Amino acid sequence: KAGVTQTPRYLIKTRGQQVTLSCSPISGHRSVSWYQQTPGQGLQFLFEYFSETQRNKGNFPGRFSGRQFSNSRSEMNVSTLELGDSALYLCASSNGIGAVGLGNTGELFFGEGSRLTVL
């Protein structure tokens, strides 16, 4: 089974620009979550999508948005980039069907991440 694939792996943008990151989950996984990883802050939850619907959302400004397609692939978009948006953006997929213990193992399968540098 192919793992979680994120593209692009590295990108450099300037302040004010926007960026779109892509994530292809493991085949059969319908839940896709996005996390921002920065040194000293750990992983911060951005949002989760399940069957094309945003199911959970973290405490990030509206500049951060996402969507999920019918094939479960997901994209996240950051508009009006700021220096503080420089981070590793991780995508994770899971079977996510039902609450944990009811078919949902709770295990996240992560991609290698997209490293965004904002200059």
Added chain:
Amino acid sequence: AQTVTQSQPEMSVQEAETVTLSCTYDTSESNYYLFWYKQPPSRQMILVIRQEAYKQQNATENRFSVNFQKAAKSFSLKISDSQLGDTAMYFCAFMKARLGNQFYFGTGTSLTVIP
């Protein structure tokens, strides 16, 4: 709100020795799940071990075991017979036992296994 605290930013251990990584969390939830994830240098994060809060028995996966103290809201990871491949960043994580996968992660502990 849920918070996860890892108070040891960096640790080291001699190969074949045992090391314990600490994690505390704060929540008002009665049912939840706790995880330890491992992120090797420049590699994908993978699950190490999972604990259901309603289970009193501590989870064990080969050389990895946890000490789960629900009343103290403590969830430490013990690595026995440390191997060079254990060198990685370790993240403690919390998830509510309800629909949806929203994890709360600690800031991580960087573990180095010394040959």
